[in-house]
Amino acid sequence: MDKFGFAQSQKFDTYASRLLPREEYFTSGHRSCQGCGEALAVRWVCKAIGKDAIIAHATGCMEIVSSGMPQTSWMHPWIHVAFENTAAVAAGIETGLKILARKGKIPEPLPAVVAMGGDGGTSDIGLQALSGALERGHNFTYVCWDNEAYMNTGIQRSSSTPYGAMTTTSPPGKRSIGQATWKKNMVAIAVAHGIPYVATASPSYVFDLYFKVRKAIETPGPAYIHVLSVCPTGWRSATDLSVRLGRLAVETGVFPLYEVVNGRYRLTVQPPKLRPVIDYLKPQGRFRHLRKPELDLIQRQTLAAYELLLAKCQAPYPEFPVLSHEEETIAEGA
Amino acid sequence: MSGQPASARRVGMEVSIAVSYAVQMARAEAIAAYPITPQTHIVEHLSSLVANGELEAEFINVESEHSALSACIGMSAAGARTYTATSAQGLALMHEILFITSGMRFPIVMTVANRALSAPLSIWNDHSDIMAARDIGWIQVFVKNGQEAYDHTLMAFKIAEHPEVLLPTIVNLDGFILSHVVEALEFLSQEDVDAFLPPYQPKYRLDPKKPVTMGAFAMPEIYTEVKYAHQVALSNSYGHILRVWDEWAGLTGRHYRPVESYLTEDARILFLTMGSLTEVAEVAVEEMRAQGLPVGLLSLRLWRPFPFDALREAVKGAELLIVCDRALSAGGPGGPVHSEVRNCLYPLETKPATVNYIIGLGGRDVPPKAFHDILARARQEAESGPTGEFFLYGVRG
DSSP: OTTSOTTGGGGGGGOOGGGSOOOOSBOTTOOOOTTOHHHHHHHHHHHHHOSSEEEEEOSSHHHHHHOBTTOOOBOSOEEEOOSSOHHHHHHHHHHHHHHHHHTTSSOSSOOEEEEEEEHIIIIITTHHHHHHHHHHTOSOEEEEEEOSSBTTTTSBOOTTSOTTOOOSSSOEETTEESOOSOOOOHHHHHHTTTOSEEEEEOTTSHHHHHHHHHHHHHSSSOEEEEEEOOOHHHHTOOGGGHHHHHHHHHHTTSSOOEEEETTEEEESSOOSBOOOTHHHHTTOGGGTTOOHHHHHHHHHHHHHHHHHHHHHHTOOOOBOOOOOOSOOOHHHHO | OOSOOOOSSEEEEEHHHHHHHHHHHTTOOEEEEOOOTTTHHHHHHHHHHHHTTSSOOEEEEOSSHHHHHHHHHHHHHHTOOEEEEEOHHHHHHHHHHHHHHHHTTOOOEEEEEEOOOSSSOOOSOOSHHHHTTTTSOOEEEEOSSHHHHHHHHHHHHHHHHSTTTOOOEEEEEETTTTTTOEEEEEOOOHHHHHHHSOOOOOSSOOOTTSOOEESOBOOHHHHHHHHHHHHHHHHHHHHHHHHHHHHHHHHHSOOOOSEEEESOTTOSEEEEEOTTHHHHHHHHHHHHHHTTOOEEEEEEOEEESOOHHHHHHHTTTOSEEEEEESSOBTTTTBOHHHHHHHHHHTTOSSOOEEEEEEOOGGGOOOOHHHHHHHHHHHHHHHHHOOSSSOEETTOOO
16 A cells, blocks of 8 residues: 555556555445445545544534444544534544553554545534644644535535535525525635645546545645535436546536645646536536526636636646637526 | 642642642543633643643643534544543533533543533533533532542542443532632542552554444434433443442542431431532531521532432431522523432422522622521421422522
8 A cells, every 4th residue: 555655646647546455445335325426535535545544524424324323334443423523533533642652552653544524514514623623733634525515414505515506505596596605715724724735636536636645644744635526416417427527627627636735736637728617517407597697607707716726836827718608508508 | 830749648729720630640641621711720730731741641722612522532532541621601512522422432531610601601600501511421520629629530530431331521610619719638649549540441442453433323223222321321330430439438538429418417407509519508507506407418419320319318307408509490490400309309208398599690609698598488488388499599689
């Protein structure tokens, strides 16, 4: 497993999939929905963190589908306490291990400590505990599974739900276009804590995800990884399109893949040409009510955010999509 | 105030500092706490003990009480002897995690410096904080003075960590009235404490060599059984608590009982108090006895598990039991302690009448005179029937 050291990790694209670990730490038999992008992400993150790790998990989809007493899908030592406190629990585990090692009660090197939670458990209710843990500098990695709403409780909006998306608490109607706010930038919030490693990742880009997790684990101090997790149930998308949608999110610039090492931004996947956002939005039923003004707004906002990111990364501009002037809507196109 | 604790000798010391020394002598390994008056002196002093290397421990300055207890769970799950302290709003903010701590059976020890709950904001003492956390499934004891605070803090670790107990434990001490008072205290030597309290040997811990899943959820088919197991463990902890208290008596000569009796011989009227109110009531009862009144005092030390048999035994022969509560269950039957005491005594064929007086809310001073007033009023009530479900002593308006 550890043949992928930190120095080698820069060359992730030279490895073939058969060289990745065969061990399964998130085992089959869990109850996630068909086509769950999050379960896929969990599986790869668990492979990347390796055997010698302890996981603290927030309440949410992944907890519920994987840990029905007396069964478990987790081969790691794993603890679930509550929804909003996972970063605090992980901080406690890391601190507990530290003092026990100092007193000679457990051997070193210490296992990696990884906290995991959904976008609600991270960017809404768990933000305070996460901020505290990042600020205090605990040596742990926090992974956010971002499926862009409270899927476990039935697709309610979170601060991570994108503009225009239909959820059960941001329904489109005569006076609503769906989610009326823009997705909270959790990555920027994590970066603002001055922690050594922050990254976005996607299970649609397995090598990129794998090596970012390895880097996070090997970085002393706090690390934060934000994983876009396609949710066919909540996004109203076909279950066989999850990996494709993850790719489209990157190819349209909606969810760029990058890392921030000691405050320095770097794009890790650079599409030579950005596709129009409609390619990403169209296969998702949650956006089907949107009309041209909203679609144009999303396109403009996506490009503006992407330009800001490019500036931070000092990366060259890709070819931007030509904005359409057709009276296209998703509903008509679908 | 930093320095080595005095060993096996009497010293004058603020009770909060004594509690922090008890935590030090217990060799607590992991502490997470958030500042809240009147708990602050305990964690401030522990911070300095850790900072000076006098306590080999990690101290996490968390960003809230919710995270304090959450971090404590993490530290305890890692296998460390874990301690925290809080008060009032802090305990209320922890509320969700209090149940999870006991449900997951982490033997964390917590001092609650009891304080009134907002609103209106009050930093002063009553028991509304802990009474709102009555059903959290922790072992809970109340102490009446600094010596007891020191003793029970040390004993709490031994009780909580027993492999057949594995339950978190709260030592309740009255904010300011106890936490900030300077008392003469007797410390054990570190050698005696080490012999009494061996290092914590966790039954389960988070270890990649032996992975376990902690905190799995339960479907309706199994939830009830898990709750029943918790109830059995808490109920059975009673015997272990008594054994630890007996062992402590052998070590120190200070013998603690779940229900303490004071001047109860031939008493026909009994007061029942908890916490620091007990020492004030002792003074009042002594005065009443001097006047020839057949009055005695019961003090409820063990709140959870509730000492049903001990209380039923202790009230034998009494005609009137005056239960003094330091919290109000608004819109309900009055004080929570009275509710439970009445519940406990209800099945008895011969039992004292009970009346409920709520006193000392939000730091309102309770002098011995209050007990004389209450006695006079309670005797009247006993003759002519209770005037209500409870009486809020000293209220104006």
